[in-house]
Amino acid sequence: MKVQGNPQLRVHIRWMIRRDMPEVLEIERRSFEFPWFEEDFVRCLRQRNCIGMVAEQGERVVAFMIYELHKTRLHILNFAVAPDVRRHGVGRQMVEKLISKLSSQRRTRISLEVRETNLEAQLFFKQSNFRATSVLRDFYDDSTEDAYLMQYYFEEAEVGQAATNRVRRLAG
Template structure:
């Protein structure tokens, strides 16, 4: 993800989300040493992107989007698989992300790729009083095992 990609990323963000990130949100995030942005290109277009943070024992997915015209074609799954590949049983063992209570498509997607809802963050979003579900993907005992106890 580089600066020239940002125009397409903003367009996707604004098309998909009621409360999209602004340019400053992306810049502030990507300037942090522990923040990484990745994207998927298809036919010279940005099809999808994600931004995640590296923490000592986990990865935290901050932003994740697949452009409307590329949805349901495997690009989201591809990005999640790439992220899962960065986990290990002895260091970073899980991926977390917050999903709006009203974003049923995202909830179903994350469940389909092995995430479980593990908690609720009440009144999480500053622009509204909407709650968020914390979804988690976990590596168990050194092997990738997304179906574990503890789902809501």
């Protein structure tokens, strides 16, 4: 399978562990003008409702995602793919993993804030069926930049169709 003309890169997605921190920090530093520091990651991950995931290719961490669990939603706090493996489906696989955690009974949406200048992220999330639902004025502490609140809403029909297709494959 190809993603935007590039070959699909298969990754293993797992929980983030302490040993991943040097690679995560390097991806963070190479991805953002205002990167998180190690203390920011540690403080966040110590909270009970905060989860870290990484995508591995072989022995190398090539992406990470930090998100919070809330009663009715998941909130992405930080998400980055190593620059040299972008546009190879790694981010899409991570988002799909997160979407698979939604259900009509519990958490029904995923939300995140994206800097107004981060067009690459806006387009990526739009392609993943997220929609900008509002503008958050002067959102960031490190600049006067606005953010777009982007949200993905769980749709029962998508899950129902996937389950129907799975049953057909098993029965066929």
